[in-house]
Amino acid sequence: MVGLIVAASPSQAATCTPLGAKSDDGSAVTCVTHPASDDARLVDLTIHSAAMNADETVRLLLPTGYDAQPDRTWPTLYLLHGAGSGTSGHVDWTTNTDVESRTAGRDVIVVMPDGGNVGYYSDWIADPAKWETFHLVELRQLLERNYHAGPDRAVAGLSMGGFGAVSYAARHPDDFRAVASYSGALHPYADYPTIRTQLLTARKDVKKLWGDPTTTSGAAVWQQHDPYYLVDKLTSIPIYVSSGDGTRGPNDPDPGSVNTESIVNAESQAFAQRLTDAYVAAHPGATGDPLLTTHFYSPGVHVWSYWTEELHASLPVLLGAIGA
Numbered sequence: 001m002v003g004l005i006v007a008a009s010p011s012q013a014a015t016c017t018p019l020g021a022k023s024d025d026g027s028a029v030t031c032v033t034h035p036a037s038d039d040a041r042l043v044d045l046t047i048h049s050a051a052m053n054a055d056e057t058v059r060l061l062l063p064t065g066y067d068a069q070p071d072r073t074w075p076t077l078y079l080l081h082g083a084g085s086g087t088s089g090h091v092d093w094t095t096n097t098d099v100e101s102r103t104a105g106r107d108v109i110v111v112m113p114d115g116g117n118v119g120y121y122s123d124w125i126a127d128p129a130k131w132e133t134f135h136l137v138e139l140r141q142l143l144e145r146n147y148h149a150g151p152d153r154a155v156a157g158l159s160m161g162g163f164g165a166v167s168y169a170a171r172h173p174d175d176f177r178a179v180a181s182y183s184g185a186l187h188p189y190a191d192y193p194t195i196r197t198q199l200l201t202a203r204k205d206v207k208k209l210w211g212d213p214t215t216t217s218g219a220a221v222w223q224q225h226d227p228y229y230l231v232d233k234l235t236s237i238p239i240y241v242s243s244g245d246g247t248r249g250p251n252d253p254d255p256g257s258v259n260t261e262s263i264v265n266a267e268s269q270a271f272a273q274r275l276t277d278a279y280v281a282a283h284p285g286a287t288g289d290p291l292l293t294t295h296f297y298s299p300g301v302h303v304w305s306y307w308t309e310e311l312h313a314s315l316p317v318l319l320g321a322i323g324a
Contacts, residue, residue, distance in 0.1 A: 021145035025050040027138040051130035059090040061110035073150030075322035080157030090114040096304040108324035121164025126208040152322040156180035170230035178321030180240035180314040182307045186271035187228035231278040240314040243268040244300015261302040
């Protein structure tokens with residue numbers, strides 16, 4: 001429904017326009033606004049999600065030539081934010097990185113959905129939060145039906161979003177052609193006390209996410225979401241994995257008593273090694289995984305300056321895989 005997408009000038013007040021085409025479960029775009037910005041490609045969506053039983057927000061960066069090509073479909077790049085973003089996670093990437101200029105002129109729709117403060121990109125087993133269904137079913141269908149999104153998708157994320165990107169790609173192996181993780185929690189079962197503490201801070205019960213990780217049944221559900229245990233699903237697509245070692249650089253903030261970067265660094269390295277082992281096992285004679293790119297750097301703490309550089313480095317992998 002291209003006719004409804006009219007870019008606003010930087011000084012123009014945002015107007016709220018609904019879109020007609022719904023997802024299979026009745027979810028709908030109830031409001032389209034154009035943020036005051038020098039970039040007319042920016043579009044913010046409010047979606048009433050049946051899975052979430054709530055209104056959720058998504059930011060898009062449309063291709064430069066979008067309006068001039070109403071009959072074509074577009075590849076999509078999903079960018080997932082980290083924990084602690086509250087209800088503003090959909091603006092994290094445009095607020096903290098140069099993703100707008102980096103994707104200008106590229107034939108791609110950049111999709112930046114909110115994923116909750118500590119949503120962990122999952123359908124919680126004992127909570128109304130159904131982020132996985134919202135992102136991978138409802139949002140995908142709404143983009144296909146209202147914005148001509150095509151079947152070629154890539155996904156990337158930082159920290160909690162790095163987990164989400166790799167877990168999504170592994171749990172839905174036909175949905176994404178490439179994936180990138182920046183400082184991602186790629187082996188959460190190994191460090192479940194960290195997630196438990198994080199959720200407690202947000203007044204959430206870790207058992208409502210994937211169950212009690214100390215029980216046999218709960219551990220099984222954790223492992224069904226943990227990228228470390230899903231590497232067999234990831235040996236056929238390009239993957240970019242990066243993280244710092246937690247060492248503070250000259251301009252970095254003090255990581256404090258809980259050094260998140262050192263934790264996710266260990267998880268990311270364990271994941272990368274297991275993925276390499278899985279590839280070698282599936283390809284006798286191989287000495288490594290040619291589809292895996294890693295960048296484990298020092299110094300490096302858990303901040304946006306490093307993730308911006310990793311976005312730059314990984315974009316050729318992500319966009320190349322989807323023909324953008």
